[in-house]
Amino acid sequence: MTATADTSPTGLRGRVEHVVRHGPGGPFRERSWRSPLRGPWLTSVLALVLLVGLLVLIVTGLLSYAAYDPRLGGSNEQTPGRGALAFFLFTWPTSPAWLYRVNQGTHVLLGIALVPVVLAKLWSVAPKLFEWPPVASPAKALERLSILLIVGSILLLMVTGVMNVQYDYAWGFSFYTGHFYAAWVFIAAFAAHVGLKLPVMVRSLRSRSFVAEMRVSTKDTVAEPRDADHLVSPDPLPATMSRRGALAVVGGGSLGLLALSVGQSVDPLRPTALLSPRGQSYGDGPNDFQVNTTFGETRIEPAETGSAWRLTLVGPSGTVVLRRDELLSMAMVSEELPIACVEGWSTSQRWTGVRLRELAALVGGADEESVFVESLQKGGAFSTHTLSGRQVRAARTLLALKVNGVDLSLDHGFPARIIVPAAPGVRNTKWVRTLVFGGSA
Numbered sequence: 130m131t132a133t134a135d136t137s138p139t140g141l142r143g144r145v146e147h148v149v150r151h152g153p154g155g156p157f158r159e160r161s162w163r164s165p166l167r168g169p170w171l172t173s174v175l176a177l178v179l180l181v182g183l184l185v186l187i188v189t190g191l192l193s194y195a196a197y198d199p200r201l202g203g204s205n206e207q208t209p210g211r212g213a214l215a216f217f218l219f220t221w222p223t224s225p226a227w228l229y230r231v232n233q234g235t236h237v238l239l240g241i242a243l244v245p246v247v248l249a250k251l252w253s254v255a256p257k258l259f260e261w262p263p264v265a266s267p268a269k270a271l272e273r274l275s276i277l278l279i280v281g282s283i284l285l286l287m288v289t290g291v292m293n294v295q296y297d298y299a300w301g302f303s304f305y306t307g308h309f310y311a312a313w314v315f316i317a318a319f320a321a322h323v324g325l326k327l328p329v330m331v332r333s334l335r336s337r338s339f340v341a342e343m344r345v346s347t348k349d350t351v352a353e354p355r356d357a358d359h360l361v362s363p364d365p366l367p368a369t370m371s372r373r374g375a376l377a378v379v380g381g382g383s384l385g386l387l388a389l390s391v392g393q394s395v396d397p398l399r400p401t402a403l404l405s406p407r408g409q410s411y412g413d414g415p416n417d418f419q420v421n422t423t424f425g426e427t428r429i430e431p432a433e434t435g436s437a438w439r440l441t442l443v444g445p446s447g448t449v450v451l452r453r454d455e456l457l458s459m460a461m462v463s464e465e466l467p468i469a470c471v472e473g474w475s476t477s478q479r480w481t482g483v484r485l486r487e488l489a490a491l492v493g494g495a496d497e498e499s500v501f502v503e504s505l506q507k508g509g510a511f512s513t514h515t516l517s518g519r520q521v522r523a524a525r526t527l528l529a530l531k532v533n534g535v536d537l538s539l540d541h542g543f544p545a546r547i548i549v550p551a552a553p554g555v556r557n558t559k560w561v562r563t564l565v566f567g568g569s570a
């Protein structure tokens with residue numbers, strides 16, 4: 130039995146069949162993409178930049194994960210289900226002191242600078258992303274799935290990364306957890322994509338000389354020959370921009386973002402870090418450098434940091450309670466050490482205080498494999514942390530009481546804070562109350 134209304138070409142079924150065969154139109158139609166610049170050569174130039182840049186991002190990202198020493202548990206560990214994905218973990222070193230600063234500065238600055246390149250690469254392959262029919266064969270289905278995963282994960286990584294740098298946590302999951310799992314999806318899809326496409330990239334790059342192409346004017350810019358991947362438009366419009374112009378726009382965008390961000394990681398350039406929420410100048414007093422969480426944002430009572438404050442040390446041989454003046458009468462050491470936040474900003478300052486290992490020795494904890502640090506702050510992921518035995522024993526790990534010759538300000542952790550060389554800034558717990566040697570969360 131046939132329903133006459135449905136079989137007519139203008140009826141519902143006719144229209145559905147038309148869409149199934151020819152696509153919904155708009156971006157799904159190859160003829161919507163008519164830029165003469167789009168083609169395998171331009172895509173491959175962008176791909177080469179991303180191949181190198183993303184490899185550096187992967188390595189610095191995995192190192193940044195290791196730097197948190199997640200095996201110590203507690204708030205160090207935000208990915209309990211990571212299983213085999215953490216196969217590469219090792220105990221993070223304590224020297225050189227700039228290790229995390231350089232690693233994280235590179236990760237964040239490069240990640241920001243690559244945003245225009247990723248967007249340009251997506252633009253350059255847009256007809257492929259909207260290819261119709263979406264699934265033509267099992268092989269095509271696999272290829273499309275890998276593209277869906279690589280595009281989805283890189284967009285998620287870019288958006289969460291940039292929002293995190295801006296201290297904007299407007300999603301329903303922890304940045305650390307989300308960025309970590311998205312990174313592993315990305316790494317797998319990236320490896321598959323590079324494996325599939327590397328020969329095409331090399332062939333396309335060899336198809337014309339970069340230097341010669343950079344001399345071609347807009348007037349002389351024509352589409353590449355039609356390619357098997359259908360990046361080149363079957364019906365290109367005249368060029369309104371040369372390939373040199375297109376690469377200059379992308380490169381200029383990258384360099385512009387870099388120029389407005391690099392100051393967040395390079396102390397003398399700080400006033401230029403216009404895109405960074407913690408990057409700019411705070412004047413020039415001894416305590417005038419970036420504050421992550423201010424004292425006012427915590428729920429610590431001002432009186433708790435006054436004369437009633439005590440440092441409690443717990444270790445195998447018992448408990449010792451110290452006043453601030455007793456700490457000040459111990460051997461004071463000064464160290465120039467960076468604070469390097471996971472958000473990318475960093476600064477180097479001169480800290481004065483007691484070696485953590487001296488405090489450990491007071492309670493027989495010098496050989497313990499961890500110290501559990503508790504702050505006066507109540508609740509939140511920043512109020513407690515665990516440091517490794519390696520960090521406790523490092524000569525330059527301090528319980529700092531002063532910075533740049535004066536008492537710590539309340540915002541920087543008065544009465545006392547931890548400063549660990551080479552570690553993520555978050556390990557430098559402020560407003561310290563208790564140190565439990567051998568303890569963990």
Ligand SMILES: Nc1nc2c(c(=O)[nH]1)N[C@H]1C(S)=C(S)[C@@H](COP(=O)(O)O)O[C@H]1N2
Binds near residue numbers: 418468540555
């Ligand atoms: N108690 C406590 N300690 C803390 C934090 C915090 O929010 N609470 N922030 C951490 C983070 S994420 C960083 S980067 C550094 C920043 O130190 P600063 O604010 O003195 O520059 O402190 C760390 N110590």
Ligand SMILES: [Mo]
Binds near residue numbers: 469470471554555
């Ligand atoms: Mo941080």
